[in-house]
Amino acid sequence: MITVRVRLFAAHRDIVGRPEVTLQMEPGATVGAVWEQLVAGYPSLGRYTGRLLYAVNQQFAEPDASVDDGDEVAIIPPVSGGVDRR
Template sequence: MTMTIKLFAVLKEIAGQGEIHLEVPSVISCGEVVSRLHEEIPSLVPFLEHCLVAVNGKYADDGASVSVEDEVAILPPVSGG
């Protein structure tokens, strides 16, 4: 099944697109999603360890399960003042 992962800010710039489509089982953990992104887009690796995963608009930890119906977003750290 295909899962759509939304990317923002520097992640979007590096990937060259705002959405990544991954073939995954019907249910996968957030940590596995990030691992798959490591494999698919190696240039994101230095940034992904500092990012947060949001599922349906709420932050999720690595062990949280997501399905292809969920909205998954990878959010870089927020900075500013």
């Protein structure tokens, strides 16, 4: 298993109650899988699926990007006033 730090912001931090969590993932897991595992633990995050940006080690990343042991994964909820997500 690999360990990733997951940074949480704004409404997500409120829902989870912490600014970051540590998750154990299968080797080769993707950013999307990190999100799915988070939603499994905190189902009220589920309404954000499809409205997120992701970052790995402070760089934007696609959901199919893989994560490595020790990576910092950031879940970026919709930003202030943003409408056109890209």
